[in-house]
Amino acid sequence: MKSIITALLFCLAASLAYAQSPCDKIKYLDKLAMAPSELPxxxxxxxxxxxxxxxxxxxxxxxxxxxxxxxxxxxxxxxxxxxxxxxxxxxxxxxxxxxxxxxxxxxxxxxxxxxxxxxxxxxxxxxxxxxQNGELLRPAQFEGIVNQKKKIIPCAKALSIAATDKEAPITKPGDMYIYYNQTFRTIVWQIMEADNITGDSHHVTVIDVFTGDILERNEFLKGMTNFDNE
Incomplete structure (x- = not known):
């Protein structure tokens, strides 16, 4: 009986851990937590x-x-x-x-x-x-988006890369984003350190979705986490 209860508790804990994974609630460019540099x-x-x-x-x-x-x-x-x-x-x-x-x-x-x-x-x-008339504001807005044939590194792999980073590991992942990064001209995974009680900034790791390379490690002030105007 005890073994059955233990197994049930293990399954429950595992399911809760899975449900809380950042990969279950990936966010996108329209809710990006760091302002794209080109327009506000x-x-x-x-x-x-x-x-x-x-x-x-x-x-x-x-x-x-x-x-x-x-x-x-x-x-x-x-x-x-x-x-x-x-x-x-x-x-x-x-x-x-x-x-x-x-x-x-x-x-x-x-x-x-x-x-x-x-x-x-x-x-x-x-x-x-x-x-306002439907004309593109500028050309080449689809650079890096069209005809992507390479395999994208899955979310779980990106989390592993960020966690094992020797320079600035993400020890407790929070919000997870995938978007086209204008600076690096590639699509990236952006992983934010989960909020904590101390400190006034969030750590952010930016990873190329195709190569797995860490492109940027950044810090930005708390409170700058939701750019959606709904």
């Missing part, structure tokens, strides 16, 4: 994709297919839409100057977050920034 998407406001004019959607579709392919566009699913206009920008602590590919100033930008899947049914979200 954390300050964009949510927008209903259905409210975007059909003419703008058509222009966007044409632009995306031109950069990728019709097959690629067909597989995309809109996850989130945000926008930044001159009113929102002016209210920011540090307003940004937005220009298009021709260096012309732009007062309104949509950020459309598309969801797709890589091999192994791994969900992935990336961002496309467009002007």
């Amino acid at each position: 998407v954390q300050d964009f406001k949510l927008f209903d994709y259905n409210q975007i004019p059909d003419s703008v959607k058509a222009r966007l579709q044409s632009e995306v297919i031109k950069e990728t392919s019709a097959a690629f566009f067909k597989e995309l699913k809109v996850k989130t839409v945000k926008y930044l206009d001159s009113t929102i920008n002016a209210a920011l602590f540090t307003p940004v100057v937005i220009t298009d590919k021709d260096e012309n100033p732009v007062d309104f930008v949509y950020a459309i977050f598309y969801e797709m899947q890589f091999k192994g049914n791994i969900p992935f979200v990336f961002k496309v920034e467009i002007k």
Whole structure:
């Protein structure tokens, strides 16, 4: 009887540990806990994709297919839409100057977050920034996204790499993200150290999803953990 109870407790503990794994609640670019450097998407406001004019959607579709392919566009699913206009920008602590590919100033930008899947049914979200008329804000936004044939390192492997890092190991993983990193021009796993009582910063490890190389070890202040404006 005692052995049966012990076995049940072990199974319960194992299932709880699995349920609490960061790999069960991976977050994506639209909820990224570190601001992408190119535009302050954390300050964009949510927008209903259905409210975007059909003419703008058509222009966007044409632009995306031109950069990728019709097959690629067909597989995309809109996850989130945000926008930044001159009113929102002016209210920011540090307003940004937005220009298009021709260096012309732009007062309104949509950020459309598309969801797709890589091999192994791994969900992935990336961002496309467009002007109010549906034109791409700048070319080459699909660099590193299209035609990825390499096998992606699974979440559990990334956690193992971060935990065994001799320089700055992640001893207690918290939030886990997968996104395209503009700085390193590759898709990355970003693993954050879980919150603790002491200290005023979080440790972050950034890992290339294709090679397993640690690209960055970083610290940032607590409180900067949710850039979603819902």
